[in-house]
């Protein structure tokens with residue numbers, strides 16, 4: 001017997017946005033999050049930047065979902081009263097030989113439909129950001145910052161209003177095909193728990209998405225994730241307000257990262273990060289203070305006022321990246337077939353996953369109703 005239409009595993013921003021979209025389409029939905037609160041996974045350990053969309057190869061899911069998701073997220077945050085600041089971003093060429101990379105990013109961004117990208121020279125840069133030292137920059141006015149946990153909670157509230165059940169402290173420990181759907185085993189600790197049947201299962205388990213997919217029977221090495229740590233350092237509060245936009249370097253060649261950048265939070269405090277620290281699959285969020293020297297050297301190239309004693313280890317996050325030797329790995333939204341019919345796996349949802357979340361949710365809602373999204 002089928003008890004539910006759709007079970008969503010994972011209460012990060014992607015799972016919660018998906019629950020809202022799928023419940024909005026009239027399905028009976030439960031969302032299961034193993035932690036005691038929503039948004040305790042990757043969603044709470046990142047830069048909270050709503051990306052423009054100029055970094056990703058044209059036509060990829062990352063490019064399409066980033067641009068679409070940003071527009072949806074901006075409207076949603078406004079409607080729901082979630083913190084959002086379209087502060088804009090500058091990608092800076094510190095040396096003139098980095099300037100051609102700005103043109104490449106501008107052209108790619110325009111091909112990806114990113115709004116308002118403008119190349120500016122040193123004097124315009126000085127006027128906009130007097131404290132930033134660089135020879136030229138690419139300005140992205142549509143890039144911003146948001147309260148990612150607030151947006152996650154707001155999507156969960158919307159899902160609940162639309163009739164979904166959102167349960168925390170509920171770990172999915174078993175997934176087996178049954179009766180044209182899935183038998184889902186849920187553990188609530190202390191021997192509590194249950195088994196229910198669900199026509200569809202959507203796996204939005206973040207760092208553990210590949211493990212959950214294997215638990216359901218997926219055997220595909222191309223869906224394996226590795227975890228790459230990104231560390232952050234806070235900048236002394238006395239420097240708050242010295243920069244009013246996000247400032248990024250030209251992305252380091254040959255990596256799938258954006259380079260150590262200056263983030264702002266919604267209170268205007270400055271932060272540097274994230275770097276790129278490959279490691280084992282261990283949930284270790286400690287930040288090694290010795291990494292501060294590299295952060296200082298990297299950021300001082302374009303922020304000359306920074307002294308090494310201005311930096312303090314802050315926090316870190318783990319990126320769930322598809323384990324490949326390719327320099328670029330796209331998001332995977334997999335509608336499984338055959339023995340795994342009815343299972344949708346979202347794997348490799350690293351950056352810009354926060355920005356892309358409502359667009360990913362729209363794709364999943366379309367797959368559930370056998371409908372392709374029209375964008």
Ligand SMILES: Cc1cc2nc3c(=O)[nH]c(=O)nc-3n(C[C@H](O)[C@H](O)[C@H](O)COP(=O)(O)OP(=O)(O)OC[C@H]3O[C@@H](n4cnc5c(N)ncnc54)[C@H](O)[C@@H]3O)c2cc1C
Pocket residue numbers: 009010011012013014015032033034035038039040041042043044045046047048049050051170171172173204205206207208212229230231274316317318319320349350351352353354355356
């Ligand atoms: C350092 C860093 C910087 C980033 N910066 C940005 C940025 O500036 N902009 C941007 O757009 N993106 C950024 N990202 C990416 C973004 O944070 C993620 O793509 C996004 O938060 C992923 O959300 P999620 O819901 O898929 O995963 P998560 O938030 O991790 O949610 C998955 C949830 O599944 C739960 N779960 C796992 N297994 C089970 C189970 N068996 N049963 C029940 N629940 C389970 C987990 O507890 C977790 O809460 C960054 C990421 C990192 C690491």
